Amino acid sequence: MATTEVDDERIEELETLQSIYPELTLDPANPFSAQLDLLVAPAKPLPVTFEPDLGRPDHPAVGNTEANNTENAVVHRLAYLPPLCLKVELPAQYPAEAPPKVNLTTSPSWVPLDAIEKLEREAYLLWGEYSGGQMLFAYISYLQEAAETTFGLSELLLPDSVKAELLYYSKCTKKELFDQETFDCEVCLEPKKGSVCYRMERCNHVFCVNCLQDYYNNCIKEGDVNNVKCMSTDCGKHANGSKKERLVSPKELLQIPLSLEVVERYAKIKRKKKIEADLTIIHCPRSWCQGAMRTTKYPKIKDVREMDDSDSEADEPAEASSREEQAESGLERRRVGTVGMDRLAVCEDCTLAFCKVCLASWHGDFVRCEPRDSTQLTEEDQASLNFIMKNTSPCPTCAVPCQKSYGCNHMTCFQCKSHFCYLCGAWLTPENPYGHFNNPRNKSCFNRLMDMAEGDMANGAAQFGGARGAEQMAEFWEQEAMRIQMELNEQDS
Structure with missing residues (x-):
């Protein structure tokens, strides 16, 4: 009769655990034996280095990268690691007279042996604290809490033979759990399943794939590659109010996904802009x-x-x-x-x-040469340059020529986002750009915020300052000189 009561107590505990953890499986051959896989998702991704010559693959070790000559190795930060498999067997004397028999493993083996032994030893210690009472739930809770800190490991050094399997597991598990969640897209503000969303790699902001594709495809089509970044208004903000935004990498754009053709255009335009800006x-x-x-x-x-x-x-x-x-x-x-x-x-x-000096075909290091006259332009190039200088206002920061199509004379450079006055080319403070037009001391721009509101149609009617004003003045005196010369010619004839 006593044996039956003990047997019932063991079965009752395992059935209770199974109701809490549906994934717990009982051994058909032994009703007092069970198995449970525990998710290992560290609160902070665990730095893992893979060493080709570490030794036996079944003996992972906590790594000191300097001591193991891996200072040049790539460190992978894994958000998920293969689960900790708990196998427990309840002996006939459990729980009053004997602790449970526990066995912990991972596949592939990545937890150091000393850490495994410490975790298994904790089952015996808990059994003692519970004075021979049921303690499996407390032990499982302890293992789950330990998994959040990766069982006390700050870094891990593993053999290269398990690298592919661990990286693949982390990636697949992350995607599987993400697909099951529901998110509010930060653009369309609609709740979407994770399977139709994408989480930005650097900042973890979540958007639906359709919104990302529409925005990035349009930016790249228009050539506005400097806006191919996270669309969250809070992205990149620091506590001091500063903001540093970073562009999305081509590799990540392909993961969203964008087409290979569009991403190639993005990379080429980005590189072209960098080359053009480098003198x-x-x-x-x-x-x-x-x-x-x-x-x-x-x-x-x-x-x-x-x-x-x-x-x-x-x-x-x-x-x-x-x-x-x-x-x-x-x-x-x-x-x-x-x-x-x-x-x-x-x-x-x-x-x-x-x-590089004379722009001639390479003539060797021992030939002295002179730079080619860069002022020599073709007739077509000179005409194009004259039109640009006459009909556009250059950005005071990056010198990109800008032409206003409509609106006020407070301009924001498309290239570098500098604020400036379209009339005189002066820098404007982003906090108060319109103060420039309200200051009576700025005689050339005072009360002229809305001049040419319909757009600069290259009619030369408005008076400009700065570099463009100088071009206007030079053109005026050139025309004046031609008029006077024509009058003199008429008098002579």
């Missing part, structure tokens, strides 16, 4: 080519599927001083033709080897 880059002298010189700074795009975050940081607005330094540096290289200077450049498109 140290020399272009091929062949008129039919004009490709950029080869450089490790902006390597030619081979496969966008391998371009990660480091290749797509947002461009910082160029300061005037840094641009001047770039220009002076480039001019100095073009001006000086000393022996030993690295003057050889190779076009990345047509592979022409040419001299």
